[in-house]
Amino acid sequence: MLFGRKKSEEYIEKLEITNNLVKAASESFEEVIAINEEHLEQLRQGYEKVEKIHEENKKDLEYLNASTSQMEEKSLDFEDFLRRTYKSALEVRDDFNVYSEGSKQKEKNAKNIIYASEKISKERVDIKSGLSEIDRCCDTMKELSSKTSVLSLQAAIEGSKLKESSEFVATATEIKNIAVQYSSIINDIKLKVDNIKRNLENIEERSGGIKNFANDSIKLESNEADEISRIKAGADANIDNIVKVSADYEKIDKEIKNLSKISTETANRGNDLLLGAQDIDSALQGLEQDCLNYKSKVEFLNTQP
Known part of the structure; x- marks a missing residue:
């Protein structure tokens, strides 16, 4: 009888110890869940910021593409005026030979x-205005890139606090790398x-010389042979200037095409940034599932006798 009572007391004591262990485990799981849920909320907010930045980038990229397309159209008009100017100058020089x-x-x-x-001067003003707009666009995108880079660092720090964070930290690092490359592309655009x-400054200087030559030719009087010779020499010199202007135009045309190419690459980087944000969201969903698993374990332990 005493033996049976002793066994019962030992069983009750072990049961109490087990219950205490279960209770401690439950409290530990609940604490882990609370910490993970807090981090999950912080990381989800970070993801929403990345997505917002990407949307802002898309607007600027669309504007940049539109600006480069407009500049390409202007370059065609500009080329036409250069050709007409060159032809007119040749005709003027020929006319000097048969002045009478x-x-x-x-x-x-x-x-x-x-x-x-x-018209060249007007085109210069229009193109310069477009360049200023692209310049402003570049500054905006560079600022967004900087914000993205800082955000990814913050996200990596938060991710490192989690128990299983290697996937998220790798994703955040990749986003930072994309932001750095994105910033490099913006610097290239600004250089172009x-x-x-x-x-354009060279063109303005040379077009001024052409205009002066033309004004001189209008003032020419028919009985001034020496003036005819001087103006003819001026025509020859200004034809050379027009050739140089044409060379500058070719440079501009090349730079515009480079701008168009870079804007396309920048758009692709923007897509990469969005993919990185989607990877963050996927990692967050995985961490959220871990929290649900923790909760299930706690609920199971709480139901045990």
């Missing part, structure tokens, strides 16, 4: 040169814009 017969035609061609020169600005 072609005085009126000379004046007409000189006026055409003035018109073409003024600066090159185009320098070419």
